[in-house]
Amino acid sequence: MHPVQRLFAYAGRYQRDFRLASLYSVLNKFFDILPEVLIGAAVDVVVKGEQSFLARNILGAVGITNTWHQLLALGVFNVLVWGGESLFQYLYELKWRQLAQDIQHDLRLDTYRHVQKLEMAYFENQRTGNLMAILNDDINQMERFLNGGANQIIQVFCSSIMVSAVFFAMQPGIALVALLPVPLILFGTFWFQQRLAPRYAEVREASGDVSARLNNNLLGLATIKAFATESFEADHIAQASNAYRTANARAIRFSAAITPVIRMAILSGFTATLLYGGWLTLHGELAVGAYSVLVFLTQRLLWPLTGLAEVADMYQRSVAAIDRAMKLLDTPINIPYEGQHFPIEQAKGELRFEHVDFAYDTTPTLQDIHITIPAGKTTAFVGSTGSGKSTLVKLLLRFYTAQQGRILLDGQPIDALNLQDLRRAVGYVSQDTFLTDGTVAENIAYGAVGASDAQIAEAARAAECTEFIDKLPLGFATRIGERGQKLSGGQRQRLALARAILKNPPVLILDEATSAVDNETEAAIQRSLDVVSRNRTTIVIAHRLSTVRQADCIHLLEAGRIVESGTHDELVARGDGYAALWRLQTGERAE
Numbered sequence: 001m002h003p004v005q006r007l008f009a010y011a012g013r014y015q016r017d018f019r020l021a022s023l024y025s026v027l028n029k030f031f032d033i034l035p036e037v038l039i040g041a042a043v044d045v046v047v048k049g050e051q052s053f054l055a056r057n058i059l060g061a062v063g064i065t066n067t068w069h070q071l072l073a074l075g076v077f078n079v080l081v082w083g084g085e086s087l088f089q090y091l092y093e094l095k096w097r098q099l100a101q102d103i104q105h106d107l108r109l110d111t112y113r114h115v116q117k118l119e120m121a122y123f124e125n126q127r128t129g130n131l132m133a134i135l136n137d138d139i140n141q142m143e144r145f146l147n148g149g150a151n152q153i154i155q156v157f158c159s160s161i162m163v164s165a166v167f168f169a170m171q172p173g174i175a176l177v178a179l180l181p182v183p184l185i186l187f188g189t190f191w192f193q194q195r196l197a198p199r200y201a202e203v204r205e206a207s208g209d210v211s212a213r214l215n216n217n218l219l220g221l222a223t224i225k226a227f228a229t230e231s232f233e234a235d236h237i238a239q240a241s242n243a244y245r246t247a248n249a250r251a252i253r254f255s256a257a258i259t260p261v262i263r264m265a266i267l268s269g270f271t272a273t274l275l276y277g278g279w280l281t282l283h284g285e286l287a288v289g290a291y292s293v294l295v296f297l298t299q300r301l302l303w304p305l306t307g308l309a310e311v312a313d314m315y316q317r318s319v320a321a322i323d324r325a326m327k328l329l330d331t332p333i334n335i336p337y338e339g340q341h342f343p344i345e346q347a348k349g350e351l352r353f354e355h356v357d358f359a360y361d362t363t364p365t366l367q368d369i370h371i372t373i374p375a376g377k378t379t380a381f382v383g384s385t386g387s388g389k390s391t392l393v394k395l396l397l398r399f400y401t402a403q404q405g406r407i408l409l410d411g412q413p414i415d416a417l418n419l420q421d422l423r424r425a426v427g428y429v430s431q432d433t434f435l436t437d438g439t440v441a442e443n444i445a446y447g448a449v450g451a452s453d454a455q456i457a458e459a460a461r462a463a464e465c466t467e468f469i470d471k472l473p474l475g476f477a478t479r480i481g482e483r484g485q486k487l488s489g490g491q492r493q494r495l496a497l498a499r500a501i502l503k504n505p506p507v508l509i510l511d512e513a514t515s516a517v518d519n520e521t522e523a524a525i526q527r528s529l530d531v532v533s534r535n536r537t538t539i540v541i542a543h544r545l546s547t548v549r550q551a552d553c554i555h556l557l558e559a560g561r562i563v564e565s566g567t568h569d570e571l572v573a574r575g576d577g578y579a580a581l582w583r584l585q586t587g588e589r590a591e
């Protein structure tokens with residue numbers, strides 16, 4: 001289906017608004033062409049006086065014989081025409097612009113909601129900047145077309161029909177002469193349009209590349225400054241921007257040729273009407289007033305067709321943008337949200353991994369993981385980088401789906417549970433803490449709708465945040481900047497822990513939560529965890545073995561397999577891989 005058809009199908013609930021907007025555009029154009037008819041009537045009155053068109057009996061009605069009264073009638077009618085034109089211009093602009101805003105708003109929100117539901121594997125092959133370009137610039141491009149382009153197409157079509165009807169009613173011969181360029185204009189417009197389509201598709205892709213590079217560089221600005229690579233990255237941006245400029249230039253060179261071609265076609269039609277109509281008037285075969293009307297209407301008929309160039313250009317830009325947005329909206333959701341509802345209040349938190357296998361591509365990441373995590377106990381996973389520790393957590397949260405085996409929560413396969421219910425049952429604190437550009441209180445209450453100030457303060461105390469929060473200018477009301485950049489790494493980590501505590505989930509996951517903090521902060525977080533993890537299923541992913549010594553069970557992973565399990569003392573006494581890691585981290589020598 002063509003992208004524009006997809007857009008109108010998507011916006012089906014606005015059909016009534018589309019019809020009203022189109023009606024207002026048609027009525028505006030009807031009143032818009034009447035002034036030319038009034039000019040012809042005025043010329044007819046001045047030249048013929050009491051023998052003018054208005055003085056005749058029209059369809060049995062008595063005409064206006066007095067010349068001055070005829071002019072007064074034309075004046076009154078002129079006021080009504082201009083008033084009608086102005087009224088319907090206001091109405092169509094209001095309706096089209098509101099329609100553009102509504103569809104833009106709905107499409108952006110629906111597309112964003114859809115993107116949120118896509119599995120994490122999708123984002124591994126996508127650039128955030130490109131997705132931002134689709135959600136922002138591409139959808140704005142669609143809005144610009146609906147704001148003006150749709151109305152312009154309707155009015156050009158209506159103008160051609162209405163003016164042609166007047167032409168044929170007054171002088172069929174001149175009508176044929178005036179309309180001769182129209183097929184050429186339409187053919188030329190469509191010919192240009194077909195060749196513009198691939199060029200504007202390149203423009204949208206190049207625009208996405210620029211957004212992707214800018215987004216990547218702004219997120220990594222501290223690293224760029226630290227390595228003094230500002231010039232290097234500026235060159236990268238220049239390359240992307242130049243590619244965008246080049247793609248636009250190719251499209252512009254082509255689109256700029258449309259208007260001159262249409263102008264030449266219009267010139268031939270207007271000149272033919274001017275000469276042929278003048279010849280008929282000189283020979284008494286056409287009234288002076290009628291000739292005046294036809295000359296003016298020829299311009300009304302042909303000149304708006306120059307707008308087709310601008311409309312075609314805007315249309316092709318919009319088609320390319322709409323196509324990208326619709327393709328994003330069509331991306332299949334491989335991990336469905338629907339499923340059996342799971343009351344969090346009744347959750348115990350027992351987890352079981354049954355012969356779970358997983359690979360990101362073809363290289364196995366987890367192999368035959370078969371363990372039970374008892375409810376209310378603390379279980380730790382340790383191992384070298386790339387051993388599969390964090391992948392276990394991602395499978396539990398259903399960021400990914402295991403290729404083999406299954407994971408059960410309280411005896412129920414998580415694949416069968418409602419995804420939102422599952423994730424509400426899990427508190428997640430990662431190494432890479434996500435904080436919003438809001439206040440301290442808003443970040444602690446993130447995901448806990450309706451939390452009171454007292455509950456937020458209690459969660460902050462449990463996470464040992466109160467000391468640094470009290471030193472902030474506005475305390476809990478202090479805004480912490482984008483991604484919490486006004487706070488230190490340890491402070492951000494404690495806020496993330498407070499957020500998880502406030503959520504009060506039956507299952508708590510700490511994925512390298514203390515790997516990037518100092519010893520003092522680690523000790524504070526550890527004290528908080530000792531309290532929070534009581535009677536709660538807690539999963540700890542860690543490199544530092546000192547943080548998992550008190551776990552009820554520790555699993556050592558190597559190359560995606562569990563090779564050792566037991567308590568800290570048991571594993572150290574065994575003298576195998578875990579004991580070797582312990583000695584390495586503590587500096588002990590093997591006997």
